[in-house]
Amino acid sequence: MFKKFSAKEDIHSRANVKSSVQRALKSNLIDQFPKLDDVIDEIIPKKGQLVNIKCTDRVSLYTLDSEVVFFQHYDDPFVPTLKLVHKYPERxxxxxxxxxxxxxxxxGANIMCPGLTSKGATLPEDNIPEGTVVAIFAEGKETALAVGKLTMDTDTIKSVNKGIAIEVSTHLGDGLWSLKAD
Structure with missing residues (x-):
C-alpha cells in the first residue's frame, strides 16, 4: 500500500480531529484491539492534537506530533503503524x-500460507478470524517487520496451506516507515 508513497504527491489534505471524534476513534480502536484498553491514553493523549491526513486511494493517516499512529483505507479496519507495534508488541x-x-x-509481497505453516513459523493456538489486522514477526527476530490483514482465518491457513494468507499493509522501509507528517 505504501510501497511508492510520496508525501508531496500522495497527501491531499490535513484536518485536526475534534475531541468528540477522537473519543469515538479511541473507542473503535479498543473494540478492534481490546488489549489497548489500558494504554490508549498513552497512544492518543487527551490533550494531544490528533490530525487526520487524507491521501490518495482513500487512505487516512492519523498522526500525533508529526508521527503516524494508525491508518485506515476507506472503511476498512484501523491498521497500526510498525512504530506503534514496536512500542506495544504484545497488544x-x-x-x-x-x-x-x-x-x-x-x-512488499503478500504472505503465502506456506510461509506461516513451515518449520520456524508459528500461528497462534486460538483461531484468529479472517479480516483481522495482525503484526508480522519473523523467525529469530525481536521486532515486527510488517503489519497486514488476514485473508482467511488461521485454522483455514493451517488446513489449506495454499494461497495468500495475509495482505501486507505496511512493512519496514516502505514510504510510511520514513514519513514525517509535518
Missing part, C-alpha cells in the same frame, strides 16, 4: 513467518 494479534519469507515481505 496486537501476531503471527511469525519463517526466515525464507523475510526478503519477500521487505520488498
Amino acid at each position: 496486537f494479534p501476531s503471527v511469525r513467518v519463517d526466515r525464507g519469507a523475510i526478503k519477500f515481505i521487505l520488498s
